[in-house]
Amino acid sequence: MPSADRRLEPRRKPRQVRAELTRERILAAAAHVFVEHGYAAGTTNRIAERAGISIGSLYQYYPNKDAILAELLVRHIDRGRWTGADELDLSPGSLAAAVRALVQDAIHNHRDDPQLLRIMIEEAPRSRELLDTIDRHSRLRVGHLRDLLARHPDVRVRDLDMAADLILFTVEVNTHKVLADQRSVSVESLENELVDMVTRYLRGDR
Known part of the structure; x- marks a missing residue:
């Protein structure tokens, strides 16, 4: 960067x-x-x-x-915290619902103005504050998700830290990509495919 x-x-x-x-x-x-x-x-x-x-x-x-x-991008990043994660049902069989809540939160945080989002992604310069915010936000989000995964009985991955990092990167990057695209896209399809993919990975489906 x-x-x-x-x-x-x-x-x-x-x-x-x-x-x-x-x-x-x-x-x-x-x-x-x-x-x-x-x-x-x-x-x-x-x-x-x-x-x-x-x-x-x-x-x-x-x-x-x-x-x-x-600064607009700094604020966008700081706003992107997973709200309601502490209220999730973590009982057996609830993994897909928990993943859907994560994906829906990411979509909600990125869909206010797709055109401005595209400008921020493609053209925002990298300030010290922006770099620090990205790093802080990433560490907090990964740690929070890692703790949640550790408590869910349906999760079957070998490395929780790596899993949390990969999931957040996958959800964030694909949400950014689809919602910043100027073409007409199906947000419902994005949500469903991400939920299916992440849920199967966490359950260890083969």
Whole structure:
């Protein structure tokens, strides 16, 4: 992965409510502009105009549009936690339902705006914050899933750490790929195929 670039770091971390609201307006405006005009034509001038602020005010928070897109991706990653995992049924015979909950959560976290998702995946630069967030998010998610797999009686894999890592990578990458695709795709088919594949792997089906 490319090395971090300090040019991509936000210039100002809001400490007051007003400043935080301004930053939220910039990020929301940028998301609209990138989707409407594309990333190349999504200039900081257009973002500032959409946010209703001066270009000078925008530059108080972000040095360029790359830094804005990087922060949008940081937030996307941080939002992608498996909600409701602690409430799953872990009784015998419930493995497929648990896997479906994992897949559905991943789909939910990626389907809000497929076009913006595609832009973030293909064009977001790698800031230090982004690299750190990816690493932290990955370790937390793998550890959480590993603990869940260890408690489920239907799981039959030799290496729980490797299994958790492989499953999350498979689900995340394929969800990203399908939902960021501009062609019409069947989300239902994606869900069903991922659930069948992961469930068979975890049960040790041959």
